Amino acid sequence: MNSVHSRLSLYLLFTPFLLWLALLIIIPHIFMFLVSISVKTGVREYVTGLGNYMVFFTEPLYWNTFARTAFMSISATFLTLLIGFPVAYYIAKLTRGRTKTTLFLMCLIPFWVSELVRTFGWMILLRETGIFSSFLQYIGLASEPIEFLYNDAAIMVGLVYTSMLFMVVPLVTTLDSLDDSLIEAGYDLGGNGITVLREIIIPHAMPGIVSGCIVVFMLSLGNYLTPILLGGKDSLWFTGLIYDQFITRFNWELGSAFGFLLLILSSTIVWAGLKLSGQSLTDTVGR
């Protein structure tokens, strides 16, 4: 009787997850895969084949765009880590009580508005008639309006800003769990700031660093708004290409193939990153 009960509750608890997995992830992907392997040969005529995938590898433009997107996402991830780590360390180790909560909240506040609004905020700051440009002219550092928008640096700023929270939160959590006495012991044993950071803090924070990096990398790679709005005329971004294929070119077949390639290639990059850093998914995300 009891085991029937517990089994029933197990099934009941499992059902929402199973439904979510099946309805929102597995079934759409099966359909997308079926679309991606149908190659258009004429009006309303399709044959099954891998032609759409071949387009990606034979047309250098698409391949280059993916490489560019991946490279910029990796750079954005590193930058986010570089900026996020001191922030997280300060919040986790150097503050207590109310200050800690306040600082944490301040990291959160920008995320109460939508990504679109945040990106428009950057556009107001960076555009030629925007606040930065006007301020530089006002204090005499620039003689004429400067355009900060519509280049790769603007994309980078936007990406780092939109993903900062997702780096800070896991880092704060792991750094919180580091016993202060270990750091003191490090100094007592003759270590300086750098060796303590290298030998104690970073190894302890590694799971947080890796899981933060995975999330930020995936968010940047899959970001659509920020690169399109801030990037201007050279801003090719892989998700933008997918959108174009689906919406403006009506080419769902190629769009689906690109979607699958994005999934496969980004998973490969994450896997390679885990291997390189000597971490495993169970260590980082599973904790």
Add this chain to the structure above:
Amino acid sequence: MKKILTSGIALLAAGVMGATSAQAETLRLLTWGGYAPENVIELFEAETGHTVEVTKSNNEEMVAKLRATNGGGFDLAQPSQDRIAGAQAEFDIYKPIDLSKIDESQFITSMLEATKGNTTYNDEIYGVPHVWGTSGLVVNKAEAGDVKDYLDLCDASVAGKVSYRLKRPTLIGFAFSMGLDPFAAYNDEEAYKDILAKVEDKLIECKPNVKTYWGGGDEIKNLLRSGEVVAAMAWDTGGWSLNEDNADITFVAPEAGALGWIDTFVLPKRGRADEAAYAWINFVMQPEIAAMITNSAGNFTASKGGDEGVDEALKVRYQESFPPEAVDNIKWYPTVPANLETLEGAVLDRVKAAN
């Protein structure tokens, strides 16, 4: 006895409700911003009892949305006339229009006939015209008075202060400006590829001049209003609405010809409220209603006499931008053959990737 009575009442109630719902339908309208203003909807709902739900969209999204649902989810859509026969051939998302349910006397005859011809697929007519307009140049005359044609956007005098879209109107406009005729080559793939190759080289050469490729109507208006861009390819209404705030900025019909489009009414294949759809078409084509739509959208309609009730200021702007010879020079988009957009897409991608 009581039971019979209640069920009788229930039946009666169901009958009444059934009867009203057969008459009063919900019209799910897929349209452009400004084409279904609130005041027109109120009048329509008061007169017919139907309710209207508006979804704002653009050409590509309309086709993509209807394709995703196999022509369902909406009862009336308004793509441009060149996006009907091709999309129908490719995706089968519309159903033919029953012209007997439409009051053809309300339409400007030439425009109605042209649209019928352009939206015919397998001998069935799929569209009737509603709003028409053009795209061309929006120029800040104080800063860039010399820009009179699409190719002038590549001139050194406006370097870094130019914007256009990376979409098919840009390819077509540049081709005309270079003395080519893309519309004549629509059905000759080799000739069209040839034209596209020339336009591609030109657009890549012109790229350093461009500040950014704009995406949405509000974006280009902001760029022009702030003075960051002084000349752009854009719609006539965008230029006229900027003209209200800044007399220097207005729409210029390019020497090579403005590109004319007609937005139509089509019935999605699985639309459920055809009755309400036909009622809406006949309602908005009445001259006084058409004038209200022109005042809201900024573009003129295919309604006979619909231009009479239009704002004087808008009429003046229209006449300034379109002297009679410019009207004759408008290049109307013919139906886009299926497959053409794949070729154009590849060109646009390469232009965007070029340095």
